[in-house]
Amino acid sequence: MSRRAKRQATELVPAHLYGLRRGTTPVLTALCLLFAIFVLAPLVWLLINATKNQAYVYGSFGFWFAGPFRLFQNIAALGQDISGAGIFVDWLRNTLVYAVLGAVGATILSALAGYGFARFRFRGANALFFLVMATLLVPITSLALPLFLVYAKVGLVNSIWGMILPSTVSVVGIYLMRTYIEASVPQDLIEAARMDGASELRIFLRIAMPLSVPGLVTVLLITVVAVWNNYFLPLIIFSKNSLYPLTVGLSSVSAAAESGTKADLVPVLITGGLVTVLPLIALFLLLERYFRAGALQGSLTG
Amino acid sequence: MADQLAQAAPTGTSLRIRRPSAGPSRTARRGKVRQWPGAVFIAPHMLMLGLFMLVPTVYAIYTSLYTTKLIGGTSFSGGANYVTVLQSSQFWDGVGRVLLFGVIQVPLTIALAFFFAAIFDAGIVRFSRFFRTVFFIPFAVPGVVAAVMWSFLLLPGFGPYATFAEALGLGKLNFFSSQLILPTLILIVIWEFTGYNMTILYTSLKSIPREVTEAAIVEGASLWRIILRIKLPMVMPTVVMLVFLNTVGALQLFTEPSILAAFQPQAISFGFTPSLFVYNTAVGSGEYNLGAAAAVVLALIIGLLSVAGLAVRRRDGEFS
Structure with missing residues (x-):
């Protein structure tokens, strides 16, 4: 792996040769960051809301914790057939x-x-x-x-x-x-x-x-x-x-x-x-x- | 590739080995080679392919030619089911909807994927390794889970994205209204597949020799010119393959709308997409023969579009 990585690094054309304007790299990095937020937001939401009870899933801000910490009870519920739909x-x-x-x-x-x-x-x-x-x-x-x-x-x-x-x-x-x-x-x-x-x-x-x-x-x-x-x-x-x-x-x-x-x-x-x-x-x-x-x-x- | 070979070959076998050549060597066939084992090697797969793809396809065509009635049982009805499908406005509405969906979603996804792949490939973004990994993650998320997450995030009224939209002065948006349901689905599918397309384009761009880029720089070409006029044409075969795969996927759209239907039943109709039409006809209404006919028509539409696409590319000289 390291050998391959080194080879790729030497194969990369140095970025300064492109003669880009000064602001280009920060602007492009910011665009990537925006897309990364778009990609990660639903997964962060999933993680946070797995700790809530039903009322707080609907009743609180989606991107922060709220109410009693229910993660372990929620995980325990995965072993039960509470819906009649199965386990x-x-x-x-x-x-x-x-x-x-x-x-x-x-x-x-x-x-x-x-x-x-x-x-x-x-x-x-x-x-x-x-x-x-x-x-x-x-x-x-x-x-x-x-x-x-x-x-x-x-x-x-x-x-x-x-x-x-x-x-x-x-x-x-x-x-x-x-x-x-x-x-x-x-x-x-x-x-x-x-x-x-x-x-x-x-x-x-x-x-x-x-x-x-x-x-x-x-x-x-x-x-x-x-x-x-x-x-x-x-x-x-x-x-x-x-x-x-x-x-x-x-x-x-x-x-x-x-x-x-x-x-x-x-x-x-x-x-x-x-x-x-x-x-x-x-x-x-x-x-x-x-x-x-x-x-x-x-x-x-x- | 060559260094992998050099590492793996001596350890991989106890047999006496002649010096391995450094790459693929199709020219090295000499003399008479035993060829019957080739058929034996592919036999297990062809058997499974036959049993689980060809037999059902033939059976679908057979089934579609019959009609089952509550009284009188099953009888041959020729093309009657096909007439019903072809005259169903619901079916054609669904076909039109997935075509519109594909015409917007496929170019958007591939343009975004190519943009990110190109700037990562040029090495002009910081933390590009981190971004490449993050962008790829949704590929590991099942469509069912993606649709569930987005259903909550986009919930009208108190979902966080509706709240954001209101704070931005866009008013009270209902992402599941009849005007916005298609853009919403496009958003979800772009979220799911941009990273996957980006990864494939990135590996493809990486295989372009650096001499090409260097020569272009010496000629005075700008970065954007190099990306659009030199690299894009060189990875065109990959782009074409991705357009094909994404389009076939778009025409088969099923999982996302069928999950959204549980949350927003008013937004997703019986025949919202052709696949939903097949499912609801066969499983929902129990009309298997009609469902089979719709499935055959859908397969034909996808096949015809693919062949037409290939023909256009060939005429334009992209494929030899």
């Missing part, structure tokens, strides 16, 4: 299961297929790759409904596999892995290994994959986010609230909170939103450099 902790566990299994599956399938497309020329390869890319055009809303109708025939409605299996198909994942492998797994190396008598599977596992770790991490991150944030598919295929992921669970709480008759649901909604968002933000901050330096760079420039 937040169940949704969190479901989301973890769907995201981990779906993303790991998608990464494995993308790595296999990306390698197959990048390093082999077989009959129909181009047509199949075009077919894969073309599925980007089919809207998820056009797929989820027929998927539900198919599930109804084969008994996959209200099954976790109905959620996990389609999540293992990642078109973006294949595209990224293909481009990454083309750039970082030399054909010469594969040929050499073949001459040494290595099996195809062994070459894939012991040569291609170790060279593709940044690409694999990027695909894993992208697919975790995709499953974590998926709303339409689980909304359609699950009717039992014990199977909901966070997104569908929260939307059912928000519907119940607005219908108004039930107990204090707004703090559950806000605190639940906070707990939904924090793990992914933490994951990104931890793995940021993969996202930056990884496959995005190689793949999207061309």
Whole structure:
């Protein structure tokens, strides 16, 4: 990382060469600051209001603390079924299961297929790759409904596999892995290994994959986010609230909170939103450099 | 890329390795190479793609050709569902709405993203690393949570943003009124996706060699000229791809309006977007066949627009 950072620093054209007017940098920095406030404000609001009770969420200034400090009671409420809509902790566990299994599956399938497309020329390869890319055009809303109708025939409605299996198909994942492998797994190396008598599977596992770790991490991150944030598919295929992921669970709480008759649901909604968002933000901050330096760079420039 | 290779190659395998070449080497194919394993490697993915994308697509078309009645069961009805969809003013209102939404949101998002990516790339902003990280954060926020947060922030009357607007002398704004609901959705989607687009454009700009910039400086070009006349054309393929992805996303708009509908039911109608029309028809009203027909029409509209877009780019010589 440090080596890369140093190289980038030396590659940067020194700013004074542009001959900018004196005020330019402060003005641009101020613009960035304004946009940063715009971006962070809702998350700050979420954090502050997770400490309030329902009356103070509506009755006090949104960007400062007010009333009794209720954060821990609000978090405790996430373990209870106070709306009749279901239990937040169940949704969190479901989301973890769907995201981990779906993303790991998608990464494995993308790595296999990306390698197959990048390093082999077989009959129909181009047509199949075009077919894969073309599925980007089919809207998820056009797929989820027929998927539900198919599930109804084969008994996959209200099954976790109905959620996990389609999540293992990642078109973006294949595209990224293909481009990454083309750039970082030399054909010469594969040929050499073949001459040494290595099996195809062994070459894939012991040569291609170790060279593709940044690409694999990027695909894993992208697919975790995709499953974590998926709303339409689980909304359609699950009717039992014990199977909901966070997104569908929260939307059912928000519907119940607005219908108004039930107990204090707004703090559950806000605190639940906070707990939904924090793990992914933490994951990104931890793995940021993969996202930056990884496959995005190689793949999207061309 | 090359230094990663140099580090990873010796540790990655116990096999005897010839000196690895320093980059992608498509020219290095020689002799007869076994190619059947390629098909085996892609088989698992193609199987899943077939089962979970192609089968449902075919089934949607099949379903859309039938009609289910309470009395008499399911019978073949040909294009009747399509006639119903194509004659539905609600459906077309929704299509018009997402087109208008996309025409405004996509250029705004990409212009903002390019502006920030370009000034970060030029290194003329302080704390640019911090800003890049912050701008990217909303990508990790699910659309459901984003819509919930913004529903509270923009609440008419006592939401903080309505209060700010009033303090600024804009009067009592109702962000969920029929005039403002579309700008409100645009605001939310810009909040969600600007950072993601910025990150991709930034990595793309970073790949332009510094010699290009240096040569332009020697020629006396100003920074803004370098950004707009030299760098922007060089990252045009990335911009085109982002326009495509953002447009497809805009046409499928569903999550944000469907969550807002819980808070502001009067603002979001049955067919506010085509995706909501599909969902409300199929799940809300239980008319699966009609919903499937609407889903097919929506997919065709998106496909046609994409092909038309590609054709225009090709005619203009952007793609070879």
